[in-house]
Amino acid sequence: MKKGKITIHDISKELGINSSTVSRALNNSSRVTQKTKDKILKKATELGYQRNSLASKLRTNKTNTIGVIVPRISRQFFSSVISGIEETAYDAGYEVIICQSLDNLEREQKLIETLLSNRVDGILISVSTQTLGKDDFNNCKQNETPIIFFDRPYNIEENTNVIIDDFKAGFEATEHLILNGCKNIVHFSGPQHSELYKRRKNGYLAALKKYNLTIDFNYIIASNLMKSDGIENAKKILDLSKVDAVFSANDVAAISAMIYLKDKGVKIPDEIAFVGFSNEQISAVIEPSLSTISQSDFKMGTVAATLLFKQIEQKTTIKEGYTKILEPKLIIRNSSQKIIL
Amino acid sequence: MKKGKITIHDISKELGINSSTVSRALNNSSRVTQKTKDKILKKATELGYQRNSLASKLRTNKTNTIGVIVPRISRQFFSSVISGIEETAYDAGYEVIICQSLDNLEREQKLIETLLSNRVDGILISVSTQTLGKDDFNNCKQNETPIIFFDRPYNIEENTNVIIDDFKAGFEATEHLILNGCKNIVHFSGPQHSELYKRRKNGYLAALKKYNLTIDFNYIIASNLMKSDGIENAKKILDLSKVDAVFSANDVAAISAMIYLKDKGVKIPDEIAFVGFSNEQISAVIEPSLSTISQSDFKMGTVAATLLFKQIEQKTTIKEGYTKILEPKLIIRNSSQKIIL
DNA sequence: CTGTTAGCGCGTTCAG
DNA sequence: CTGAACGCGCTAACAG
Numbered sequence: 178m179k180k181g182k183i184t185i186h187d188i189s190k191e192l193g194i195n196s197s198t199v200s201r202a203l204n205n206s207s208r209v210t211q212k213t214k215d216k217i218l219k220k221a222t223e224l225g226y227q228r229n230s231l232a233s234k235l236r237t238n239k240t241n242t243i244g245v246i247v248p249r250i251s252r253q254f255f256s257s258v259i260s261g262i263e264e265t266a267y268d269a270g271y272e273v274i275i276c277q278s279l280d281n282l283e284r285e286q287k288l289i290e291t292l293l294s295n296r297v298d299g300i301l302i303s304v305s306t307q308t309l310g311k312d313d314f315n316n317c318k319q320n321e322t323p324i325i326f327f328d329r330p331y332n333i334e335e336n337t338n339v340i341i342d343d344f345k346a347g348f349e350a351t352e353h354l355i356l357n358g359c360k361n362i363v364h365f366s367g368p369q370h371s372e373l374y375k376r377r378k379n380g381y382l383a384a385l386k387k388y389n390l391t392i393d394f395n396y397i398i399a400s401n402l403m404k405s406d407g408i409e410n411a412k413k414i415l416d417l418s419k420v421d422a423v424f425s426a427n428d429v430a431a432i433s434a435m436i437y438l439k440d441k442g443v444k445i446p447d448e449i450a451f452v453g454f455s456n457e458q459i460s461a462v463i464e465p466s467l468s469t470i471s472q473s474d475f476k477m478g479t480v481a482a483t484l485l486f487k488q489i490e491q492k493t494t495i496k497e498g499y500t501k502i503l504e505p506k507l508i509i510r511n512s513s514q515k516i517i518l
Numbered sequence: 519m520k521k522g523k524i525t526i527h528d529i530s531k532e533l534g535i536n537s538s539t540v541s542r543a544l545n546n547s548s549r550v551t552q553k554t555k556d557k558i559l560k561k562a563t564e565l566g567y568q569r570n571s572l573a574s575k576l577r578t579n580k581t582n583t584i585g586v587i588v589p590r591i592s593r594q595f596f597s598s599v600i601s602g603i604e605e606t607a608y609d610a611g612y613e614v615i616i617c618q619s620l621d622n623l624e625r626e627q628k629l630i631e632t633l634l635s636n637r638v639d640g641i642l643i644s645v646s647t648q649t650l651g652k653d654d655f656n657n658c659k660q661n662e663t664p665i666i667f668f669d670r671p672y673n674i675e676e677n678t679n680v681i682i683d684d685f686k687a688g689f690e691a692t693e694h695l696i697l698n699g700c701k702n703i704v705h706f707s708g709p710q711h712s713e714l715y716k717r718r719k720n721g722y723l724a725a726l727k728k729y730n731l732t733i734d735f736n737y738i739i740a741s742n743l744m745k746s747d748g749i750e751n752a753k754k755i756l757d758l759s760k761v762d763a764v765f766s767a768n769d770v771a772a773i774s775a776m777i778y779l780k781d782k783g784v785k786i787p788d789e790i791a792f793v794g795f796s797n798e799q800i801s802a803v804i805e806p807s808l809s810t811i812s813q814s815d816f817k818m819g820t821v822a823a824t825l826l827f828k829q830i831e832q833k834t835t836i837k838e839g840y841t842k843i844l845e846p847k848l849i850i851r852n853s854s855q856k857i858i859l
Numbered sequence: 860c861t862g863t864t865a866g867c868g869c870g871t872t873c874a875g
Numbered sequence: 876c877t878g879a880a881c882g883c884g885c886t887a888a889c890a891g
Contacts, residue, residue: 184885230632554876570867861890873879
């Protein structure tokens with residue numbers, strides 16, 4: 178057997194058929210007779226032919242590949258989104274290159290460069306926390322490479338974004354708790370300079386108002402996204418006179434708070450609604466006494482990917498400032514005790 | 519500004535310098551004068567030149583890219599290994615393509631094909647649980663593309679593998695617990711047909727023997743890797759008269775067991791040694807009452823990658839059956855209470 | 860339905 | 876130190 182890589186020319190010569198025909202056959206073109214196709218395919222496997230995508234991509238100027246950049250793949254939210262993206266891409270015949278920025282702007286920029294130099298057809302990105310500028314992704318636009326921002330919106334006026342309706346998520350989660358008989362609902366929020374957490378909080382407040390429940394601002398506990406904040410949150414809960422539910426928009430803090438309370442032997446609220454995560458490991462942890470609700474993170478992946486493929490294939494000039502706001506389709510996870518949402 | 523992609527020829531024409539020189543300058547060849555280099559680089563950024571890696575890779579027949587296949591990126595062990603791989607690759611000037619097989623053999627095979635057709639220089643893989651055959655990766659060997667198996671060994675006689683010394687890990691974890699005064703140590707094991715879990719168990723047994731502790735086989739609780747198994751395990755613990763530590767080699771089951779015990783209000787053992795994970799989320803969950811030990815998963819990534827790059831660069835014919843067994847460098851995670859290991 | 864020709868963008872000869 | 880020419884493997888366009 179020949180050393181090195183076998184090319185279509187090797188097949189071509191062996192069979193006395195022109196290499197273009199071989200190429201067409203291997204791409205299953207309708208313009209080749211089935212008989213010759215069979216002959217070629219047989220020979221190809223016989224020689225151990227291995228398609229060279231690089232050459233093909235170079236020639237066609239189309240890679241059928243998209244790049245995905247997330248802060249960390251270990252974060253369940255992102256790995257779920259990635260799964261959604263991959264499923265969609267798989268069906269649409271696209272390859273996916275996954276990258277993690279580690280929330281580092283410099284690294285993120287480097288990844289973008291690498292993806293562009295590999296001529297990906299498009300990019301999906303959840304920007305790093307360091308990414309605050311207004312024009313960090315000009316190189317994409319210059320290349321006319323579509324880029325879509327998901328989860329963490331970026332420069333909404335000019336770019337395509339896929340985000341969730343946080344107000345509605347907060348409203349519906351809270352409303353559900355109310356409809357299940359809860360009246361004293363604590364809300365764990367996140368950093369208050371973040372629009373995202375503000376919107377969720379406003380949803381919470383709106384739900385309380387709708388049902389004429391008194392609003393006690395001591396019941397709104399804002400904190401950062403650290404474990405230690407969760408402990409602090411838990412201590413604050415202990416100071417409140419009556420709590421029959423928690424709506425948490427802050428996963429890390431919420432979990433450590435719950436664990437802390439459990440360890441202290443405090444009975445944790447029967448009704449807890451978490452927004453923002455659905456990881457199996459985490460749900461393993463909080464079962465059976467709690468339930469999570471999960472944003473449709475998987476769906477966010479499919480939506481973002483579908484949108485990207487549309488942009489790629491229509492080759493539309495990128496619409497400025499289109500934002501897709503997902504309905505907060507909240508998924509109820511079964512619990513051995515009460516259903517939460 | 520010119521539409522479409524700018525090539526070295528565009529730079530070449532604008533400057534009246536031959537494209538070969540431009541190419542050399544952009545690759546920082548020593549055979550170009552600094553002055554012309556500067557001129558070229560300036561022009562390149564001015565025109566928004568964007569290197570075409572595809573063409574370069576095709577031409578040089580070297581991609582400086584490796585593929586990594588893992589069952590799931592969401593599993594902390596794998597995402598840690600990936601981080602290790604990425605760091606190493608980053609330093610060595612390699613790109614990394616991350617793929618997940620979802621523990622599905624068909625998908626795994628397809629990914630291999632894709633990676634090969636993209637001419638990756640090498641592959642790192644932790645095989646899917648469905649991968650049992652002896653020659654599922656012949657296409658790599660045929661292409662002379664190095665492939666290294668990590669964590670889940672595959673056909674040790676013929677391939678390069680990077681695994682951990684499970685016996686030693688089990689021994690040392692158990693020994694540590696003993697040295698901290700524990701005498702009644704439960705061992706959570708995994709599927710008993712797996713060599714990996716057998717070896718860890720043997721390490722546990724060896725440690726008990728060394729310190730003349732009585733071996734009670736009721737204290738060895740084997741199960742599968744599901745949440746439900748963890749619950750069963752927990753129930754079995756309740757039947758035991760005295761337990762002052764747990765050495766768990768089975769992360770999923772161990773966690774759900776601990777949570778179950780907590781929920782039941784049972785005081786969980788003070789000393790718990792987990793082997794096999796170090797995820798932040800998980801450690802958030804089990805703090806402050808427990809501590810984890812983590813295998814050097816990150817290191818496994820660096821070691822496997824380093825080995826692969828060596829194979830790639832030396833272009834050695836792949837040594838048959840070389841297995842690198844890592845020392846189980848166990849990392850102690852701080853706990854607010856006792857240190858476990 | 861198949862063959863011919865040319866070229867994607869780059870790097871690497873071999874000249875000068 | 877720089878230029879001219881060729882080819883990596885594949886496919887689009889045009890013939891036939």
